[in-house]
Amino acid sequence: MSDSFRDWMKATQANFELSLAGFLPAGDVVPERLHQAMRYAALDGGKRVRPLLVYAAGRLFDAPAALLARAATALEMIHAYSLVHDDMPCMDDDALRRGKPTVHVQYDEATALLVGDALQAQAFLVLSQADGEGDGDAGQASRKLAMVRLLAQAAGSVGMCGGQAIDLASVGLALTQAQLEQMHRLKTGALLRASVLMGAMGGKTLTTVETEALDSYAAAIGLAFQVVDDVLDATADSATLGKTAGKDAADNKPTYVSILGLEASRLLAEKLCSDAHAALLPFGEKAQQLHDLADLIVQRKA
Amino acid sequence: MSDSFRDWMKATQANFELSLAGFLPAGDVVPERLHQAMRYAALDGGKRVRPLLVYAAGRLFDAPAALLARAATALEMIHAYSLVHDDMPCMDDDALRRGKPTVHVQYDEATALLVGDALQAQAFLVLSQADGEGDGDAGQASRKLAMVRLLAQAAGSVGMCGGQAIDLASVGLALTQAQLEQMHRLKTGALLRASVLMGAMGGKTLTTVETEALDSYAAAIGLAFQVVDDVLDATADSATLGKTAGKDAADNKPTYVSILGLEASRLLAEKLCSDAHAALLPFGEKAQQLHDLADLIVQRKA
Numbered sequence: 001m002s003d004s005f006r007d008w009m010k011a012t013q014a015n016f017e018l019s020l021a022g023f024l025p026a027g028d029v030v031p032e033r034l035h036q037a038m039r040y041a042a043l044d045g046g047k048r049v050r051p052l053l054v055y056a057a058g059r060l061f062d063a064p065a066a067l068l069a070r071a072a073t074a075l076e077m078i079h080a081y082s083l084v085h086d087d088m089p090c091m092d093d094d095a096l097r098r099g100k101p102t103v104h105v106q107y108d109e110a111t112a113l114l115v116g117d118a119l120q121a122q123a124f125l126v127l128s129q130a131d132g133e134g135d136g137d138a139g140q141a142s143r144k145l146a147m148v149r150l151l152a153q154a155a156g157s158v159g160m161c162g163g164q165a166i167d168l169a170s171v172g173l174a175l176t177q178a179q180l181e182q183m184h185r186l187k188t189g190a191l192l193r194a195s196v197l198m199g200a201m202g203g204k205t206l207t208t209v210e211t212e213a214l215d216s217y218a219a220a221i222g223l224a225f226q227v228v229d230d231v232l233d234a235t236a237d238s239a240t241l242g243k244t245a246g247k248d249a250a251d252n253k254p255t256y257v258s259i260l261g262l263e264a265s266r267l268l269a270e271k272l273c274s275d276a277h278a279a280l281l282p283f284g285e286k287a288q289q290l291h292d293l294a295d296l297i298v299q300r301k302a
Numbered sequence: 303m304s305d306s307f308r309d310w311m312k313a314t315q316a317n318f319e320l321s322l323a324g325f326l327p328a329g330d331v332v333p334e335r336l337h338q339a340m341r342y343a344a345l346d347g348g349k350r351v352r353p354l355l356v357y358a359a360g361r362l363f364d365a366p367a368a369l370l371a372r373a374a375t376a377l378e379m380i381h382a383y384s385l386v387h388d389d390m391p392c393m394d395d396d397a398l399r400r401g402k403p404t405v406h407v408q409y410d411e412a413t414a415l416l417v418g419d420a421l422q423a424q425a426f427l428v429l430s431q432a433d434g435e436g437d438g439d440a441g442q443a444s445r446k447l448a449m450v451r452l453l454a455q456a457a458g459s460v461g462m463c464g465g466q467a468i469d470l471a472s473v474g475l476a477l478t479q480a481q482l483e484q485m486h487r488l489k490t491g492a493l494l495r496a497s498v499l500m501g502a503m504g505g506k507t508l509t510t511v512e513t514e515a516l517d518s519y520a521a522a523i524g525l526a527f528q529v530v531d532d533v534l535d536a537t538a539d540s541a542t543l544g545k546t547a548g549k550d551a552a553d554n555k556p557t558y559v560s561i562l563g564l565e566a567s568r569l570l571a572e573k574l575c576s577d578a579h580a581a582l583l584p585f586g587e588k589a590q591q592l593h594d595l596a597d598l599i600v601q602r603k604a
Contacts, residue, residue: 125458149430169335
């Protein structure tokens with residue numbers, strides 16, 4: 001990874017954190033405790049992979065920064081809500097997330113449920129609000145509505161929630177690699193794909209060819225992301241991960257490592273990274289950040 | 303209530319049920335169990351007050367039927383998801399809803415959590431999808447985006463979820479009537495208000511005067527709805543209600559009946575109904591259904 005990519009990434013993450021803080025209701029707005037818990041759940045955590053994808057894809061067609069900030073925030077709110085709900089006792093029952101107590105541990109279960117519900121609504125609110133400039137601009141309304149549609153599909157029962165349901169149903173089962181892929185394509189892949197497409201469509205209406213190329217890229221990094229997750233869960237410690245390590249094996253969950261073994265999983269991640277790079281070729285130099293993000297996803301240590 | 307109102311109501315409810323069934327993923331689509339549980343939670347239940355309000359308000363400015371069906375479905379999906387989550391063990395822990403076992407009893411807790419999450423996403427998907435005709439119509443994109451905004455605000459932390467948080471925090475506390483009103487204004491009032499406004503704005507962009515009149519109507523019926531709920535909870539039996547009666551008192555929750563007494567609560571509901579009727583006067587005969595719906599809300603027995 002180049003220094004200029006690292007600089008871009010740090011600046012983007014810092015800018016995003018400011019946007020996100022501004023788009024969350026303040027902690028002194030009624031009901032205070034709910035708003036504080038929403039901020040606890042969403043701020044100050046994670047690598048912000050989805051926002052980075054939004055901004056990187058936004059450069060392809062010079063999307064306006066204000067629109068990208070809304071798309072990135074909406075995606076990260078959906079992601080944050082899913083983590084809060086996944087950690088609850090009736091799901092994964094996890095006490096640690098991003099190095100902090102999970103929301104139901106820090107607050108309580110009922111609050112965790114509401115935090116997730118309210119973050120999902122807030123995501124659609126932020127995405128659909130006007131920006132002042134371009135306000136009443138009918139072209140931008142159509143584009144935003146298309147983004148709402150894409151986000152709702154990626155978050156719902158044939159996207160993230162659907163993947164979660166398949167995951168739940170598969171605990172203790174011997175999945176094939178194809179079944180495992182389908183689960184992850186929904187559970188994490190759908191939102192990563194939406195990140196890439198929403199960023200790109202912030203700049204223009206995408207052609208079928210452009211959408212297909214970005215789909216190939218997104219499918220490859222989505223799968224790579226999960227393969228690396230499984231490798232890290234099997235090899236890293238909890239302190240590095242900021243969440244409980246070795247949990248998949250303990251929960252008897254099927255993973256790439258349990259199906260393919262460690263070495264073949266690492267090779268698969270490398271191959272997916274090459275596939276992602278290849279898919280970006282039609283976009284030339286404007287896709288450099290997307291290219292480097294694929295490397296980041298495969299080379300990450302946590 | 304006139305026969306023509308009853309006929310309109312029955313026809314509207316029947317039409318709505320068909321729309322809702324069509325806008326939910328089929329039970330044989332993967333993941334099947336999640337989709338079956340979503341249909342179990344949303345179909346075949348309730349008085350469909352929010353859809354009735356959407357259609358009644360849609361008549362004010364002759365909104366297109368296809369757009370009203372989407373708005374009504376989205377609102378009812380948000381309402382249905384909130385019931386599923388509210389019934390969960392970490393919230394109200396209720397086993398009976400609309401005369402059937404609640405979702406976490408019929409399925410399991412994790413599925414109930416995902417059903418609610420997926421129904422919320424589905425609501426925004428249905429609202430943002432195109433209808434064929436008027437597709438690419440920029441005016442309709444702006445109106446739909448405004449509806450998304452209104453629904454997200456009404457569902458989120460300064461709307462329904464916020465009211466739920468205040469409700470949780472107030473169990474066992476002696477609330478004043480003003481505090482109780484604020485809680486209900488968010489918890490149920492926000493979504494009823496959104497129903498009225500979304501129906502009306504389906505026909506045209508509302509003026510400030512029109513919005514204020516509809517706000518007054520919605521505020522009055524929203525509060526009346528809750529007062530009547532409290533009266534029924536204290537006086538009706540579980541079989542009539544289709545949910546556990548007497549639960550508020552058992553849970554030591556503040557209600558209008560506990561603060562004002564039964565008789566004063568009934569009088570308050572009557573007064574709110576008159577207020578609602580008065581707010582509709584500027585709209586003339588086109589508001590007849592909204593007028594009759596206020597009566598229905600106050601006179602209902604379950």
